[in-house]
Amino acid sequence: MRQSLRLLPxxxxxxxxxxxxxxxxxxxxxxxxxxxxxxxxxxxxxAPVGDLATxxxxxxxxxxxxxxxxxxxQDIVVQDNVKLNRGDQFLGTDKxxxxxxxxxxxxxxxxxxxxxxxxxxxxxxxGDQNADKHRIEDVQYQLTQRxxxxxxxxxxxxxxxxxxxxxxxxxxxxxxxxxxxxxHRIDIDTAxxxxxxxxxxxxxxxxxxMYVPWFMFPVDERRRTGLLYPQISLSGRNGFDWKQPIYLNxxxxxxxxLYPRYMSDRGSLLGAEFRxxxxxxxxxxxxxxxxxxxxxxxEPDRYLNDLNGNPIPGxxxxxxxxxxxxxxxxxxxxxxxxxxxxxxxxxxxxxFEDFSSSLYGISNYSIxxxxxxxxxxxxxxxxxxxxxxxxxxxxxxxxSLAFDRLPRAYGHWGQPFFGSWLQAxxxxxxxxxxxxxxxxxxxxxxxxxxxxxxxxxxxxxxxxLAWRYTAYQNDGSAIExxxxxxxxxxxxxxxxELAQQFRDNSQSxxxxxxxxxxxxxxxxxxxxxxxAFLNTLxxxxxxxxxxxxxxxxxxxxxxxxxxxxxGQLFRDxxxxxxxxxxxxxxxxxxxxxxxxSEDDGKERLAASIGxxxxxxxxxxxxxxxxxxxxxxxxxxxxxxxxxxxxxxxxGTYMWNPKYRAEDMTSFRARYIFDNNGVVNLGYxxxxxxxxxxxxxxxxxxxxxxxxxxSFLYPINRTWSVVGRYYYSILDKKELETIAGVQWExxxxxxxxxxxxxxxxxxxxxDTRIMFEFELKGLGSAGQNVERSLRxxxxxxxxxxxxxxxxxxxxxxxxxxxxxxxxxxxxx
Numbered sequence: 096m097r098q099s100l101r102l103l104p105x106x107x108x109x110x111x112x113x114x115x116x117x118x119x120x121x122x123x124x125x126x127x128x129x130x131x132x133x134x135x136x137x138x139x140x141x142a143p144v145g146d147l148a149t150x151x152x153x154x155x156x157x158x159x160x161x162x163x164x165x166x167x168x169q170d171i172v173v174q175d176n177v178k179l180n181r182g183d184q185f186l187g188t189d190k191x192x193x194x195x196x197x198x199x200x201x202x203x204x205x206x207x208x209x210x211x212x213x214x215x216x217x218x219x220x221x222g223d224q225n226a227d228k229h230r231i232e233d234v235q236y237q238l239t240q241r242x243x244x245x246x247x248x249x250x251x252x253x254x255x256x257x258x259x260x261x262x263x264x265x266x267x268x269x270x271x272x273x274x275x276x277x278x279h280r281i282d283i284d285t286a287x288x289x290x291x292x293x294x295x296x297x298x299x300x301x302x303x304x305m306y307v308p309w310f311m312f313p314v315d316e317r318r319r320t321g322l323l324y325p326q327i328s329l330s331g332r333n334g335f336d337w338k339q340p341i342y343l344n345x346x347x348x349x350x351x352x353l354y355p356r357y358m359s360d361r362g363s364l365l366g367a368e369f370r371x372x373x374x375x376x377x378x379x380x381x382x383x384x385x386x387x388x389x390x391x392x393x394e395p396d397r398y399l400n401d402l403n404g405n406p407i408p409g410x411x412x413x414x415x416x417x418x419x420x421x422x423x424x425x426x427x428x429x430x431x432x433x434x435x436x437x438x439x440x441x442x443x444x445x446x447f448e449d450f451s452s453s454l455y456g457i458s459n460y461s462i463x464x465x466x467x468x469x470x471x472x473x474x475x476x477x478x479x480x481x482x483x484x485x486x487x488x489x490x491x492x493x494x495s496l497a498f499d500r501l502p503r504a505y506g507h508w509g510q511p512f513f514g515s516w517l518q519a520x521x522x523x524x525x526x527x528x529x530x531x532x533x534x535x536x537x538x539x540x541x542x543x544x545x546x547x548x549x550x551x552x553x554x555x556x557x558x559x560l561a562w563r564y565t566a567y568q569n570d571g572s573a574i575e576x577x578x579x580x581x582x583x584x585x586x587x588x589x590x591x592e593l594a595q596q597f598r599d600n601s602q603s604x605x606x607x608x609x610x611x612x613x614x615x616x617x618x619x620x621x622x623x624x625x626x627a628f629l630n631t632l633x634x635x636x637x638x639x640x641x642x643x644x645x646x647x648x649x650x651x652x653x654x655x656x657x658x659x660x661x662g663q664l665f666r667d668x669x670x671x672x673x674x675x676x677x678x679x680x681x682x683x684x685x686x687x688x689x690x691x692s693e694d695d696g697k698e699r700l701a702a703s704i705g706x707x708x709x710x711x712x713x714x715x716x717x718x719x720x721x722x723x724x725x726x727x728x729x730x731x732x733x734x735x736x737x738x739x740x741x742x743x744x745x746g747t748y749m750w751n752p753k754y755r756a757e758d759m760t761s762f763r764a765r766y767i768f769d770n771n772g773v774v775n776l777g778y779x780x781x782x783x784x785x786x787x788x789x790x791x792x793x794x795x796x797x798x799x800x801x802x803x804x805s806f807l808y809p810i811n812r813t814w815s816v817v818g819r820y821y822y823s824i825l826d827k828k829e830l831e832t833i834a835g836v837q838w839e840x841x842x843x844x845x846x847x848x849x850x851x852x853x854x855x856x857x858x859x860x861d862t863r864i865m866f867e868f869e870l871k872g873l874g875s876a877g878q879n880v881e882r883s884l885r886x887x888x889x890x891x892x893x894x895x896x897x898x899x900x901x902x903x904x905x906x907x908x909x910x911x912x913x914x915x916x917x918x919x920x921x922x
Contacts, residue, residue, distance in 0.1 A: 133244035133269045134214040134237040139176070143183035143211040156180045157191075171195065177202075183211040188220075198225030206231075213238050227254045242266040242842075242871075245275075255286040266871050267842040274299050274843055274870050289319070297870070299843075318344040323352070331862040332449070333390075334359035348372050354383065361390045376433075378424030385417045390449075398445060398489075410489060413443045419450075428468075436466035444489035460488035461496055467503075474510040474520075479503075494583075498528040498535065498652045518546045524673065528652040533579055536569035536650055540673035542608075556613040565673050566603040569650055573597040576650070584718035596648035604649060606676060608667050609640045620693070627693040635685045635705075637665045643678035643714050650674065656717060659749070659758065659784070661731050664705045670717070680711040702734040729758045741767045751782075758782045765890065770809040773890035777803040800825040805833070805888040813840055817848065819887045828853070829860065833887050835880070844869040846880040850887075 189204030467480020509520030654672030685705030835848030
């Protein structure tokens, strides 16, 4: 039969209270948890239909073996396997009585409730529907959309308010209660969205480890002002380090977080983050301020001398009022255009060294700030922007900074014609360069092109013709620019002789660029050790012709030589930026082969080899760079093989026939264990490209040589060890060392890690001890150890093997306080 009776609100108090205790749990590892139902599924319950948002529109169906009505037709008694259904809700009980006039009801015996988010059993439920008062006794519950289960002695509901008496909560299976949250009483106000817990304890096993007599918490998704979990660590650089985030819920579309921080060796620091969101954009701004840093005054040698005790030229102590500022913001103007800005600033050149705990922060010698308008359409893209660089390394001077571009306008247009038989386009750029130490100027660079992309199923040929025109309007006189060139690069010419190259403030360069890219594709079916593979053979040639133009007199604003690599085999310029266009009469020959599994489509082997043949000398160079002589480039060989899903081996090798020695060697190996274990081994060597045998001293031959070993090794299902050793063989310096142990059960985890990392370019190391204790589904205490391990051990989190590197904005924030999504506050 069908009645208008509202389904009993058994889940109301529990469903709203538990999110306050429980973490989201989406990133937790529940692999060790057995699938155990704290509340077994109800065999007589139908599958849930809809959810909380739609259940109010559904009627309630009542079904039972025996139905009785009173003489006035107001009292209804249903017995023998009573069932009520409404949308995603189900209620079952042995006996249900309901008075339609007074609204009073009672459900007695084997009370069972289920919806799309939880299952509940109780001994008895009674209440008054008209007064919206209810009492549920002897409750056991289980969340079904995320882990969590527990019980309560009694639940009392009165309208929007409710109370849970003697309640418990845990994400552990009922028979393995590694931890449990208990509260004598929890009062809930759903209208305010807040709850108050009294006499709450967290137990590890049967031992209470934390007691809170009273605390307030949110019970829904509304954000609220409050304290977040603190971050605690012990560092040889900062001493005892405590950061206590305070979340401020200011409005639905913007919020703020304060980061008061205390370091026993330095003093106090205050950080703040403000975030905003609106229909057409979003942004966040972060800053911190330390009015006085005690460490420079107490240990000046750390800032003024190197590790050998020798004074660092130009070194000074950081002044008071140290700090950092960072801002990112985006605003969408329409479907094609948007504005974006990334701003950064630090108070002094020691800041990153003192407050960054990553190798990137230490190696970042400058901060780039930019703002601009950006647009993109089907066949075009354009931008109008400006950028500025700030020095962030005390060992360097402003002369090492890149030129500011104030402003830069860029545009690209490329469109196919006649179907796809012809493509035409143009790349254009106009820039105004400025610098605090050097003369600036303006540059216009225009590069129109046409291409004919011809291709079939097993071949392609792509001839392309471009014309590059670059014009300059330089600041300063010829003699001023000659003196500046000598100061930057040196010269055997006198300033007067060199000034002849810079006699005109207006300069230009114009030349054609011709290239042809062609390749074939062959494949065959083959077997390797009984497994079926598709074997490909892909030969490719690339011819490039660019006539020589004298460019020695052109300024150098933003141009540098690219590192010779596989990608450079098929580029039309070996320089970045427009200040140099390399002349070329060369042919690249390359060959690639692959083995692709026919069972799962995975590429098990990819091997490539290539070389450039220079038919003429390439004479265009940057200052102090040696021209490329006629002959052959270094051989580049690149290979990657995955003999199984566990093994991945890859390497790159460059052999230079001119010096009969390798230019670069890179090797990487990875093995994946069961239970998410991983071992990584890497080696890198690169020869100094400017080294001249017989002229330069032998110690200048090597540019870098490094080895990197990291692992996560599971000893058993619960214990594992982690480690990393990152070492510079050339410099004989330890770059980073990590050693730690982890214990993890179904619903508990603990991590103890010691980390020693390079603090500055002088080779000084900092040591940090980090400990984290995690109650899965509730939260963690201590330092965020997992973040450091994910950064140092590739594959610590299996998903990281498929991620791209972090953006520059995220990297900048590593220098003093991470700007991250803020969770709901919990105390």
